[in-house]
Amino acid sequence: MKIFLIMTLSILCLACSNEPEFDSAQLSSIEAEANELLLSLPSQSFEIDVSRAPSISELSPKSVYITDEGLYIQLNTGFSSENGLFILRNGRSVDTEAGSDPEYKHIDKHVYHYKIEG
Numbered sequence: 001m002k003i004f005l006i007m008t009l010s011i012l013c014l015a016c017s018n019e020p021e022f023d024s025a026q027l028s029s030i031e032a033e034a035n036e037l038l039l040s041l042p043s044q045s046f047e048i049d050v051s052r053a054p055s056i057s058e059l060s061p062k063s064v065y066i067t068d069e070g071l072y073i074q075l076n077t078g079f080s081s082e083n084g085l086f087i088l089r090n091g092r093s094v095d096t097e098a099g100s101d102p103e104y105k106h107i108d109k110h111v112y113h114y115k116i117e118g
Contacts, residue, residue: 027108029055034071034087035110041066059085069094072114080118087111 022030033053041048048064048071050056056064056073061084063074069092075084086102088094088110096104096112104112 022107024108026055027111030059030073030085031087031109031111034073035090037064038066038071038087038089044068068092070110081116082118083113083115085111086114 033050033056037048037050037053044065044067046063046065048066050061050064059073059075061073061075062077062082063072065072065074068089069086070089071087073085073087074082076082085107086094086104090110094104094112096106101118102114102116104114106112
């Protein structure tokens with residue numbers, strides 16, 4: 001019985017992972033749409049309308065916003081945390097060292113998974 005309970009909890013933990021998987025075509029589309037938004041809105045902007053960005057819209061983001069570093073696609077949010085995708089602005093860089101806040105994990109080209117613990 002203990003083994004069954006441990007296996008069930010393990011499966012549930014894996015199923016609830018906050019890092020979704022993306023294929024290279026999805027990532028390319030997301031990056032292209034994000035770059036268009038970054039070019040059209042060069043300064044910081046919050047609550048971006050992504051209705052004309054189908055690849056980003058399909059993610060059902062909680063929020064999309066732009067900073068000096070790039071575009072954030074907020075996919076999950078908690079009491080004082082958030083995570084999602086981050087598309088780096090050309091000519092910028094981010095610290096990918098583990099344990100930093102925000103923490104960035106490189107996925108592809110200018111696309112990162114980000115996590116803010118608050």
